[in-house]
Amino acid sequence: AQSVTQLDSQVPVFEEAPVELRCNYSSSVSVYLFWYVQYPNQGLQLLLKYLSGSTLVKGINGFEAEFNKSQTSFHLRKPSVHISDTAEYFCAVKVAAGNKLTFGGGTRVLVKP
Amino acid sequence: KAGVTQTPRYLIKTRGQQVTLSCSPISGHRSVSWYQQTPGQGLQFLFEYFSETQRNKGNFPGRFSGRQFSNSRSEMNVSTLELGDSALYLCASSGGQTNTGELFFGEGSRLTVL
Numbered sequence: 001a002q003s004v005t006q007l008d009s010q011v012p013v014f015e016e017a018p019v020e021l022r023c024n025y026s027s028s029v030s031v032y033l034f035w036y037v038q039y040p041n042q043g044l045q046l047l048l049k050y051l052s053g054s055t056l057v058k059g060i061n062g063f064e065a066e067f068n069k070s071q072t073s074f075h076l077r078k079p080s081v082h083i084s085d086t087a088e089y090f091c092a093v094k095v096a097a098g099n100k101l102t103f104g105g106g107t108r109v110l111v112k113p
Numbered sequence: 114k115a116g117v118t119q120t121p122r123y124l125i126k127t128r129g130q131q132v133t134l135s136c137s138p139i140s141g142h143r144s145v146s147w148y149q150q151t152p153g154q155g156l157q158f159l160f161e162y163f164s165e166t167q168r169n170k171g172n173f174p175g176r177f178s179g180r181q182f183s184n185s186r187s188e189m190n191v192s193t194l195e196l197g198d199s200a201l202y203l204c205a206s207s208g209g210q211t212n213t214g215e216l217f218f219g220e221g222s223r224l225t226v227l
Contacts, residue, residue: 032214034215036218041220042220042221043117043119043203043218043219043220043221044203044205044218045218046215046216046217049214049215051214090156092156094214096214098161098168098169099144099146099161099163099168099169099205099207099216100146100158100161100169100171101146101148101156101158101205101216102158103155103156103157104155105155106155106156
């Protein structure tokens with residue numbers, strides 16, 4: 001079975017400052033890794049994914065994440081946040097075969113002016 | 114290309130009733146998964162259907178059921194509703210000719226049980 005831990009439940013950050021959201025996972029088999037964002041009263045939107053290849057993954061809206069196999073981590077970063085980045089962010093994993101996502105508990109990002 | 118469509122978006126039921134939620138996947142996608150999102154438990158996997166067959170199931174009681182039709186549309190049903198079933202139910206589709214391994218989510222059906 002897989003598990004995902006998002007170490008911060010809330011992250012306040014000032015506009016134009018950098019932000020890092022931490023994600024650690026546990027799995028006995030190889031997994032695919034994802035970051036999703038959820039805006040209020042909406043579904044989940046994919047920010048980026050790691051399937052294989054380069055460990056630095058670039059996504060939409062200026063976000064990027066780095067896969068670290070030895071530390072079983074997949075931290076999300078953005079060098080300069082905007083007010084519009086205020087949302088909840090979810091890290092998720094799934095095995096290659098199948099479509100069952102295991103999610104972390106989420107990190108609420110509040111961008112302050 | 115239309116996204117994942119879920120209906121209804123909002124609904125209110127009372128304890129003991131049953132509810133049916135509908136999900137239309139992205140055209141060409143054959144896999145449909147359902148998730149429950151609550152403040153206390155977060156996002157939890159309910160089940161996945163592929164080509165009209167349940168391929169995977171989460172740890173939910175038998176009151177939660179689903180099905181998939183030949184056109185890949187899916188429904189989930191919750192019988193004998195309890196207060197704790199109040200949640201946002203999200204549907205996700207994946208697959209198709211260019212399977213990128215990601216799941217595409219709908220905007221959800223928000224169920225309130227009174």
